[in-house]
Amino acid sequence: MLTGIHVAFIGGDARQLEVIKRCIQLDASVTLIGFDNLESIFTGATKRPLTCDVLRDVDALILPVVGTDDDGYVESIFCSKPLQLLEEHAASLQKHCVVYTGMAKPYLRNLLAAQQISLVELLDRDxxxxxxxxxxxxxxxxxxxxxxxxxxxxxxxxxxxxxxxxxxxxxxxxxxxxxxxxxxxxxxxxxxxxxxxxxxxxxxxxxxxxxxxxxxxxxxxxxxxxxxxxxxxxxxxxxxxxxxxxxxxxxxxxxxxxxxxxxxxGLPGIVAPKTAGKIMAQTLSRLIAEQTITRGSHHE
Known part of the structure; x- marks a missing residue:
């Protein structure tokens, strides 16, 4: 279970929906950033804008499979406004927060490394x-x-x-x-x-x-x-x-x-987004749960 864990999502495609569903099922507190045009609002998830305040108490931040582009823009098919992850956003994250993505470009790696925030690239995992x-x-x-x-x-x-x-x-x-x-x-x-x-x-x-x-x-x-x-x-x-x-x-x-x-x-996300999303959801929920155990008593 992910009770007491705050998971935030920034952007993404249909694959993210499976991950969001899974986090809600496991009782995480879920914030959705860049999901303005998503019609089905998940019960138990809150839509918020991308601001430093929203990110301050996040335990796990989940980005799309391709985290950001070379200028920090995050792709989202559910949002018409551009989403740009900046230095101030990274600086507002707590040090124990872990950022999850499929693969990271140097921009994202450098942004998080400068703030000593952990980054997990899922596609590196066997x-x-x-x-x-x-x-x-x-x-x-x-x-x-x-x-x-x-x-x-x-x-x-x-x-x-x-x-x-x-x-x-x-x-x-x-x-x-x-x-x-x-x-x-x-x-x-x-x-x-x-x-x-x-x-x-x-x-x-x-x-x-x-x-x-x-x-x-x-x-x-x-x-x-x-x-x-x-x-x-x-x-x-x-x-x-x-x-x-x-x-x-x-x-x-x-x-x-x-x-x-x-x-x-990126064929998985094109031909079978539901299956690809379930693969990500299974791994992410396990990693976030492990991260919580490792972190110990932050939420006690």
Whole structure:
């Protein structure tokens, strides 16, 4: 239970609604900032403007998956007015307050570090990233089917990277009957790909491996699909870049060659916001409860 804990939300999308519901169920005191246009007002939650006064007694501050942009603006689909998190806001937070987000840009990290406020980036956590790989893969398969005129079954599919999303992606493609090759750098990843019954190759061989690819799914957040690599692909290849912005593909050159290449970050929130929200809610409620236990007697 989160009885006696003050949780504030600043902005967000449909995923946040699941987290808000969960916090209310667990008896937290909930403040919503930047939810002016939200029609269903949650019983037990208060809508407030973004002011220093509102933030003064907050124990846990929850920001959207992408915390702020480079100028401190927080995205909110439920508010028409811009929300900007400034130095004065961070300074008004209590030192025991913990700020939770999916991933933080340097602006947010520096803002909180200057005030010695703890920051937790949920997408850095293995559990959240593995759960999130499920809607990501489903969304990726949906997009691949929508944008091509062949079946995944029997196709030549390449997955780049064997992280949390790469492994789930490779497994799903294999289960659908694709001939799957997976590119990785680390020897233990190459061994794991072989163990999974897939074809491993080292990134240094990427140019040679793409010559007959139908689908290429990139999960590596650095430029791996360079012009030199794209030049070796058949014009019918379809690239889906699942890495965080700006992705790992030379999109300009792909367009020039007439190869369809799409950047699709944040698929969980697009294709399955309810599931993605429940994943966040489960983890966040546990972390806030742990934070309270660690903090000890602040609310006694």
């Amino acid at each position: 559990d959240v990233a593995i759960y999130n790989s499920i809607p990501t893969v489903e969304g990726a398969l949906m997009m691949a089917i929508q944008h091509t005129d062949i079946t995944i079954h029997g196709s030549q599919a390449i997955v780049l990277g064997l992280g949390r999303t790469g492994m789930s992606m490779a497994r799903a493609l294999h289960a659908l009957g694709a001939r799957v090759k997976v590119g990785a750098r680390r020897q233990e990843h190459l061994a794991r790909i072989f163990e999974m019954g897939l074809t491993p190759f080292h990134f240094s061989e990427l140019k040679q491996q793409v010559s007959n690819a139908d689908y290429i799914f990139n999960t590596v957040p650095q430029l791996v699909l360079t012009a030199e690599v794209i030049a070796q692909m058949p014009q019918t290849a379809f690239i889906l870049d699942l890495a965080s912005k700006p992705g790992g593909t030379d999109f300009r050159y792909a367009e020039r060659r007439g190869i369809k290449a799409l950047l699709a970050p």
